[in-house]
Amino acid sequence: MTAAPAPDRQSLRAMLILLRPYRLRLSLAMLAGIVSGFAMTALLATISTAIGGQASAGLAHLLLAYCGAGLLAIAASVISDLGTNAVGQRLVADLRCGLSEQILHAPIDQLERYRLHRLQTVLNGDIDMISMFAFNVAPLSAALAITLGCLAWLAWLAPLAFLIACACLILSALVQSRVRDKGIAGFERARDDEDRLQHSFNALALGAKELRLDRPRRLALFTDEIRATAQRIRHTQMGAIGYYALGRSAGSLLFFGMIAVLLSWRDTGFASGAVLGSFVLILLYVKGPIDQLIGTLPVIHRAQIAFGRIADLSRRFHSAESDLLTPPHEQATPAFIGRISLRNASYRFTEDRPDHRNGFTLGPVDLDIPQGRITFITGDNGSGKTTLLKILLGLYLPQNGALELDGMPVTDANRDDYRQLFASVLSDFHLFRQITGNPTETQARHAAELLDLLGLTGKVAIREDAFSTTDLSTGQRKRLAFVQACVTGRPVLVFDEWAADQDPAFRHLFYTRLLPDLRRDGRTLIVISHDDRYFHIADQRLHMSAGRIVTTEHADTIRQEGLQA
Incomplete structure (x- = not known):
């Protein structure tokens, strides 16, 4: 018997399916972000060459290259940001309209079974999370391009030191993968609790008169349901994000340890002082984009869960009637x-x-x-x-x-x-x-x-x-x-x-x-x-x-x- 796909794989598949109509515009926005990132890498390489005195070209050519790379980085970044904003706004609007249409078409018994509070969480919280993910696409593309471009420059600058850096990054990635599953599990539990919290909020608003007249019920709703669930979500979210922070800290420790090792080899002759200095400066610079990539992982994984919930709603609300919005x-x-x-x-x-x-x-x-x-x-x-x-x-x-x-x-x-x-x-x-x-x-x-x-x-x-x-x-x-x-x-x-x-x-x-x-x-x-x-x-x-x-x-x-x- 074939095993069912893991929940995170199902969510990833749902995310890719929902993003399919926007793949061209999203690809163009990501391409612009990548161009911006590579231009920033070229800018950094030009500065490193000028400071290290390794350029065979004159100062005028270096300034021209510097200005060209800077202008390209700015222009591509603006195009990427505008493109991502357009895709993000359209994605959110289409999701709201599409989900509303699915609710209108949903079999009534399925709609009653799904319940109002769960619908509200999908229509509000999950769409907001997807919006946050969409607006992070351009910065992520640029950060990824900068990271890859800097690594390529480091490979050309000092191959042996580059191999050491790669070993460190691979080890850091393994640490991140270990904490990722724990973080996603925490986000899943928190998302389930958000459904429960929305149910309690509905009771708070719709049952205001009854609660005012019934002190035990009022205290139970606030203490045992709202406050307890809110605190549980807080602790779960803190724990999930804590795993990512732990992995990020472990990666930083490995990163700075690697730099310490490289600096301790300064007098061994494996690289000149100027090359080693440029190498270390570029490493310190690229740590920012790497941290940005790692720091956005919680957003990506929570958006992945949101895409999965929306896909589940679409699956549950499938209807054989397709003409309910016919004029x-x-x-x-x-x-x-x-x-x-x-x-x-x-x-x-x-x-x-x-x-x-x-x-x-x-x-x-x-x-x-x-x-x-x-x-x-x-x-x-x-x-x-x-x-x-x-x-x-x-x-x-x-x-x-x-x-x-x-x-x-x-x-x-x-x-x-x-x-x-x-x-x-x-x-x-x-x-x-x-x-x-x-x-x-x-x-x-x-x-x-x-x-x-x-x-x-x-x-x-x-x-x-x-x-x-x-x-x-x-x-x-x-x-x-x-x-x-x-x-x-x-x-x-x-x-x-x-x-x-x-x-x-x-x-x-x-x-x-x-x-x-x-x-x-x-x-x-x-x-x-x-x-x-x-x-x-x-x-x-x-x-x-x-x-x-x-x-x-x-x-x-x-x-x-x-x-x-």
Whole structure:
């Protein structure tokens, strides 16, 4: 059996794949950096030749060479910096847009499994780390060129001393390779802790009211989660960088020891004093670029980890749907004239769910949602009502069986068109400021009428096709979401326990006026409800238990039961 690639190799492969679209511009920027580095080496060699009196050319020629090398070094450095900046800015912008597009295309169940705090860390921390890496490419190229150029000059200047220097550098590289793995392991642990810390930050912001009322929970969150995780990240990062610092110090010790050995051989005659002096000065100069290369290793390795996390996100969010950002005029919302159906459909949650629904199975389910009717879905908490709703909405894909519209299967090719039939207010809804994506005057007038009907006039106004505020109570936010859903004009409206946060007057309005009015307008309504006193409003009621539809009641039976109650 073939062993899986090591994580660092996978990250390196991911980094190379993500950088592939920028390889030409990046190569040109790196080439300019290399030219700048070699020009600096030529500048140093010219100075060394002039000081050592080894030049056969006159002073005028040396000054001309000095000026030419200096101008070339400056010009190439500017080109390299500008090129790297352009690549870096474009890389970061493309990553942000590309990841946003992948999130828009991601299967909803995968998105829920990945969790918000992990997304935030990738979109913020990992992209920032890649940005830092990108802006270091030009200086690294120049430092590498200077190092190689100086080594070549040293080889010409004193071959024997050069061999000693090479032996020292090889030994230093071996030391660096030993500490590298420990450093990368530390960065990996710190990156995992950053996910946990972001989760705690979300709890800190979103649970501010609950934390203010609960001293033990407040202290536990801050002490056991935020402070402990922050300190653990600090110690882990310090330890990882400490390994690099230890390796760098060991390399410096070897470097200065080598210089001491060379100076002790001054009187042995293996090189003249002038040559040895130039050799040592060049060695001391090249130590700066070498230290720069070594000092940037933590940035490179942390960027490598970031590239790996982004590649993992892309792999997890792979979707068979590729047209979710197609302009509206190229899309076609299908006609809905009969029914929405599930045929022997089932869905099972995987074992890595963060919401404790591991292993829960919905189905098999067979049902029909007739056009222009009100369907209630009822059942205890955890019976599978919301999961069923997400399958009907085309958000979850049934793992077995089929979802059908008017007898035709909903597939990857038409699933997003099918979703455009729906407008919904789910239990975990997000309220947008805009009325709709591109509201018409008719929709704006309809929204204003509904605001008045739902008691929101004076609290919310419509300005520039958007609501003036969404900073409202939970019940008011749900009413505002109801307005958004209605004005879209979608033929199917879905409400997940919409009335649960409403006071009795608006709950009564919802069941006795709003739903019947929408049905008279030809809308199809799917409602999750626990309000048994209003069940008689429905044309069909599906009762669920343990992931199955256990009873299906139609209008006559429901209304008869309502009269008896």
